[in-house]
Amino acid sequence: MEVSGIGGGLGANLGALRQYKTAQKALAPENNADKKISSAQSSGGASGVGKAAEAFSAVFENVENTMQAHATGQADAHSVVEAMANAELALETAVTIRNRVVEAYQELLRMPV
Amino acid sequence: MTNNPIASAMASASQGMNAQAFRLRIVSENLSNTDTHGYHRKQVSFKNEFDGASGETRLSIGDVSLDQKLGDRLFDPSHPLADGQGFVLMSNVDMMVELADAREASRSYEANLTTFSQARKMYNGLLDLIRR
Numbered sequence: 001m002e003v004s005g006i007g008g009g010l011g012a013n014l015g016a017l018r019q020y021k022t023a024q025k026a027l028a029p030e031n032n033a034d035k036k037i038s039s040a041q042s043s044g045g046a047s048g049v050g051k052a053a054e055a056f057s058a059v060f061e062n063v064e065n066t067m068q069a070h071a072t073g074q075a076d077a078h079s080v081v082e083a084m085a086n087a088e089l090a091l092e093t094a095v096t097i098r099n100r101v102v103e104a105y106q107e108l109l110r111m112p113v
Numbered sequence: 114m115t116n117n118p119i120a121s122a123m124a125s126a127s128q129g130m131n132a133q134a135f136r137l138r139i140v141s142e143n144l145s146n147t148d149t150h151g152y153h154r155k156q157v158s159f160k161n162e163f164d165g166a167s168g169e170t171r172l173s174i175g176d177v178s179l180d181q182k183l184g185d186r187l188f189d190p191s192h193p194l195a196d197g198q199g200f201v202l203m204s205n206v207d208m209m210v211e212l213a214d215a216r217e218a219s220r221s222y223e224a225n226l227t228t229f230s231q232a233r234k235m236y237n238g239l240l241d242l243i244r245r
Binding site for chain 2: 076078079081082085086089092093096097099100
């Protein structure tokens with residue numbers, strides 16, 4: 001669900017500034033979710049995860065800024081591609097790590113008491 | 114992301130692509146002005162720049178200079194730009210040189226593109242280790 005939300009958002013961003021606005025709306029709940037996760041984790045004692053989530057959302061902010069600069073003619077297409085590749089890698093990392101965490105949790109649930 | 118070597122590999126590949134695209138732009142300008150009288154072909158220079166913040170050496174586009182070689186003098190007394198002896202100064206663009214330059218820019222661009230996708234593949238391979 002996360003993947004299709006952001007992936008669709010990034011595709012729409014390529015069009016024009018108007019489409020960029022809708023994509024920004026689509027990205028907004030994603031960022032809020034990250035912040036919720038980070039605050040929940042830091043209250044639980046793992047502040048490293050909170051920092052990672054902040055760095056993760058900074059990558060997406062960078063994509064937004066670069067795309068806006070590209071749409072207004074201040075940035076070249078190469079930096080947009082670079083920012084999007086960075087965001088893609090960051091997202092894949094986050095999803096993979098989340099999958100591992102969920103897997104570990106389910107394994108704990110299956111443990112006979 | 115500054116300490117991630119894969120991210121900096123992609124960043125420098127992106128700068129390389131940008132520089133080669135700029136070079137192709139200059140070549141295209143020269144080619145389009147082949148028949149402009151008195152036109153001097155433009156030359157691009159690239160240079161290294163050390164970025165203290167990230168500790169990387171980055172590629173940056175230097176100044177664009179003009180080739181000062183004089184173009185061919187064509188005898189055409191009826192031409193409005195002809196001098197006292199009836200000669201017209203042509204541009205100093207050599208199409209062969211420009212096309213070779215364009216081919217070189219295209220090949221360097223491809224090399225940077227390959228580096229870029231290679232870095233992505235390497236990172237995906239790393240992630241596959243976690244995925245199991």
